[in-house]
Amino acid sequence: MKILIKNGRVIDPSQDLDANMDLLIEHGCIAKLAENIDPNGIEDVIDADGLVVTPGLVDIHVHLRDPGQEYKEDILTGTKAAAAGGFTSVACMPNTVPVNDNKAITGYIINKARYEGSANVFPICSITKGQKGESLVEMGDLKLAGCVGFSDDGLNVECGDVLRRAMEYANAFGMPIIAHAEDEAIKSGGVMNEGRVATELGLLGNPWVAEASTIARDLMLAELTGARLHVCHISTRRSLELIRNAKERGVKVTCEVTPHHFTLTEEAVRGYNVNAKMGPPLRSADDVAAMKEGLADGTIDAIATDHAPHHIDDKNVEFNVAANGLIGLETSLPLTLRLVEEKILSINEAISCLSDKAAKALNIPRGTLKIGEPGDVAIIDPEYEWTVDVTASYSKARNTPFDDWEMKGAAMMTLRDGRITFERD
Amino acid sequence: MAMGEMFAHKHIIGTQQLSKDDIELILKTAESFKEINQREIKKVPTLRGKTIVNLFYENSTRTRTSFELAGKRMSADTINISASSSSVTKGETLEDTAKNIEAMDADVIIMRHSCSGAPDYLAQRLTTCSVINAGDGFHEHPSQALLDLMTIKEHKGKIDGLTVAIIGDIARSRVARSDLYALKTMGATVRLAGPATMIPPGLEELGAEVYTDINEAIKDVDVVMMLRIQLEREGGNKLMPTLREYAQFFALNTENMKLAKPDAIVMHPGPLNRGVEISSYVADGEQNVILEQVENGVAVRMALLYLLAGGSEEK
Structure with missing residues (x-):
């Protein structure tokens, strides 16, 4: 053949x-x-x-909702959307129902994708059991089952000691910790970026510092433990500066940005647009400019979608209670190519953020056309x-x-x- | 009156969308309706056959009564639905509830809701019914601002060129936002003041002057507008240490009231927390116009209902 x-x-x-x-x-x-x-x-x-002709694209941050929330998405439809967007591999977050904190679910996901899906699926397992932020999952066993990293995505690991121990333990197994960095207390119920637009709309603001301060903590824990840290969906200038600085000091950190965070600003929320509601929220024009700078200078390693499918019933409600997130697999490539048009990235760099650099961030053995590879x-x-x-x-x-x-x-x-x-x- | 055709809006969501001409038309219409409220027989047939629904997802006495009276005095059929007595508690979506009301051929839905943007959400989804925002979250409360403007104008003869201080929890006040936009549109200078924890970012960009010292905010103003402090805010959510301290530094009293112009008026959207944001001596003092605000509220709401549901038959 x-x-x-x-x-x-x-x-x-x-x-x-x-x-x-x-x-x-x-x-x-x-x-x-x-x-x-x-x-x-x-x-x-x-x-x-x-x-x-490029390596099949790699998206290291998607939600497939399977098992448990198949009314939103499942592995078949999610991987079909991936294929339509040029992706051959995705890494899926563990906030399924129940949480992917065990090898039974990890195995279910891998096998369903392998035999029925349209893309390879590399499961990310939770850091803590049930994403409760308390006790560690069986990281070694999950690595054997095919998990590529650990994240409580959607939730911050509030307890610094739990995160520190997770980093130490995972690192010994050569596994990255993937941080959803957002201080819940500072976020203080905010539903969009704090600033003039939130003030006008009468919505509680989630300030940049909720993200950046947690990234600062996580970077220092990575420095202390020597662990591999991957920071999800950065969205603020301060986050970028912190990561740039950490990389200069030799911290083993990578990070990703979503197409929406380098394309849209908080202005998109006007009219109470629930499709512009996500975590982290869309930020200011200066933050969007920073994301482009971070891509241009290589501080940002990967472009990842945070593909977050929701049923219309979860979105067609008052803004405050609408679910967070947007789908992104089919629009990621063209939004990334806009950066080529804007001369922020060469097409080679753009493809790299969507293939080898993304794969490398989670040690996924894909994103290459080397002889002998899949x-x-x-x-x-x-x-x-x-x-x-x-x-x-x-x-x-x-x-x-x-x-x-x-x-x-x-x-x-x-x-x-x-x-x-x-x-x- | 055939002014209905001149009013370009189908819904009243906020004062941010109202032009100077819109506000002048509403105030002029309200002034003509005020006379009806002072008659022996307080009823005109203007909105006979129209159906007006008060859809209240948050408790309210003043605003709901005011809208209900406004409708009834113009012979509309008005009914009240409150969240506790409707299908809301059974988990029906806002869209479904509103569409059911619309299907019963209501002409206007007046909605109060704890979520900012809820009236906007309804306006986007309803096809025939008009929506009036009676207060949504921390966003807007346009009829309150319009009755405030009417009251200010009655006392000062104008709005253009006045300085108005609004004091309280600005971040969580829909009244402050609606007043800011309406007063700015009409040419007033607006000072917003409160504890720094209650001042949201971006107010200067919206045209306000911002103060955290109430004495500076009040100095030489024509109007002092105090906002209600929610008593449950004490301690729990970090916005202020105690009500006692709030009263000490941010309440309007006979002393700091002397800093305002001698003929300044005192306003409050109600309900009053006497001894918290306002001392009773000021609330009941000669400069207070608080009950006039309430009286004008009915006239302003009659005007809004008339402009949306009345006017020409073709509308």
Whole structure:
């Protein structure tokens, strides 16, 4: 079984590759990268002339809601949305029902994705049992079960000692701690960024310091313990500065930003737009500028969506009580390519944030087209113009502030292990 | 009156959306309705056949009574729904509740809700019914601001050029926001004051002058407006140490009232916490216009109902 992708511009940042060449996949793995591979005798030949061929994209922060909240999303629909966005691998957060704090659920997720899904799913398990912030999960056993890191995402680990011990313990197993950094006390019930817009709308504000102060604590704990820390969805200038400073001092930290935090400001909340309600909240224009600076100078390692599907019933309520989050898998690539258009990133850097650098942050063995690696490939048309129609999303959910946006760039075809998981009409 | 056609709004969500012309029209209309309230027979047929629903998700005596009287004095059928006596407690969504009321051909829904943005949410979803915001969370309370303006204008003959101090928990006050926008639109200078814990960011950008010293805030103003302090705020949520200390530093009393202009008026949206944000000597003193605010409230609400539901038949 051979697939040949011909005439594409192959961009693989994991091996500093950017050249017009052909890519051969054999037995589901990358077999050959060369100019003018002879198509004779190969049954599937894909013409990628004018298109960009990249490693299958990697999103290290999604919520698949499976098990337990399948009315919002499940592993099949979530991974189908991933494939449509050019992703072949996602890491899913553990706030399922029940919480993924044990190997039975971890195994369920991996197997369901492997046999029925459209993308590889790498589970992230909770740091603490039931995400209660108290006692550690069985980290060693969960590593054996296929977990790639630990996070109480959605919740901060309030107790610094619990987090410290989690870092020490996880580090000994070579596993990263993934921090959702938000001080609940300072957040003080805030439902959007603190500032003029919140004041006008009469909504309680969640100030930048709720995030940045917790990141400062987490960075110092990582420094103390020598642990690998990955900071989720940073959204403020101070957060970025703290991480930049920590990296300069040699702290083993990586971080991610979501497309919405580098695209939208708190102004998007006006009109009480529940699709612009998320945690962390959309921030000021200066914070958005900082996110772009952090991507440009490499402080930010990965772009991750925090794909958070919700049923309309969870969103179509008063702003204060509406669920946090938005879906992002199908809009991540074009929103990232806008940064290329704005000359903030080269296309190679943009792809890197969505593939090898993202994978490296969680030690996920994907995001590369090296010979012998799994045949996970995205074929992208950076010039493809389309309009977001949320009703056509592959996700079960419809919660996005980007509906009706004019986009440029999309995955035209996605392959996992050499099999087509998505093909654009 | 055929002024209904001149009013461009289907809903009254906040004073932030009202122009100078809108506010002038509302106040002029209210002035003409005030006379009706002083008659022996306080009833006109203006809104006969119209259905007005008071949908109150938060307790209210003054505002709900005021809207109810406003409707009844114009011969509308008014009914009251409060959260405790409706399907709300059974977990029905706000949208479903409102659409059911609309399906019964109500003309106006007057809503109070603890969530900022709830009236906006209704206005976006209802097709025929008008929505009047009777107070939403910390967002707006437009009819209160309009009755405040009417009262100020009656006493000062104008609003343009006046200085108004609003004192209290600004962060959690929908009255402060609605008054700020309306007063700024009409050309007044607005000072907002309170403990620093009760001052939200961005007020200067919205055109206010901000003070944390009440004496500075009151100095030489034409109007002092005190906001109700919620007594349950004491201690528990870190906004102030004690009511005693609040009264000591942020209450209006006969002493600090001397800092205002000699002819300054004292206002309060009610209900009063006597001895907390306002001393009884000031609340009952010669400069107080608090009950006039209440009286004007009915007239302003009649005007709002008239402008939304009355006017020409084609509307």
